[in-house]
Amino acid sequence: MDISLFFIDLIKFTLAGLFVFFTAFFVLKNHFDSYYNLKSLEYKSLVAKDVLPLKLQAYERMTLFVERINPANMMLRLHQPGMSATEIQALILAEVKAEYQHNITQQLYISAEAWNIIKRVKDDTIVLVNGAISAVSQDATAVDLSKHLFAKLSQLEENPYDLAITVLRNDLSEL
Numbered sequence: 001m002d003i004s005l006f007f008i009d010l011i012k013f014t015l016a017g018l019f020v021f022f023t024a025f026f027v028l029k030n031h032f033d034s035y036y037n038l039k040s041l042e043y044k045s046l047v048a049k050d051v052l053p054l055k056l057q058a059y060e061r062m063t064l065f066v067e068r069i070n071p072a073n074m075m076l077r078l079h080q081p082g083m084s085a086t087e088i089q090a091l092i093l094a095e096v097k098a099e100y101q102h103n104i105t106q107q108l109y110i111s112a113e114a115w116n117i118i119k120r121v122k123d124d125t126i127v128l129v130n131g132a133i134s135a136v137s138q139d140a141t142a143v144d145l146s147k148h149l150f151a152k153l154s155q156l157e158e159n160p161y162d163l164a165i166t167v168l169r170n171d172l173s174e175l
Helices: 002-069 071-078 085-108 112-135 142-155 160-173
Strands: none
Touching: 002 071, 002 085, 002 112, 002 160, 071 085, 071 112, 071 142, 085 112, 085 142, 112 142, 112 160
8 A cells, every 4th residue: 555655646746746847848938939039039120220221222322323324324424526336335335244243242132123123224225235236337426326325215115224213212112
């Protein structure tokens, strides 16, 4: 009979100990989960505070990029009296590529959709300039090329450079 009382007491103490252990475990688990969630939110807000200025700067730089590769702006900026169409074409293409390379890291801070628009505008600008040079004569001047570029741009339903800036603005407003 002593053995049976011993086992009954052992089972009572074991069950009581298990009850205390699991109660403490779940109370502490909830406490640690709350603490972890709080620290996670603090970290995210700290990161967001540091990253937001970089994102704003990236959108600003991409807007400037779109404006700088707009053929109308490039022709005004790069044209020198007496330039041939092929000279201005080479200068424009070099300028577009240099601007793109200068801003390529900004893709880290803007949305994938906005970056795809930026790449497309860059590629379309190159295609537009190359298409315009093939449409003018070999001895054409830079002025002839610019007239052809402006005519091509005016035939488009919507200005791709204005659309790109609109996408950047809309994307920025969602931040």
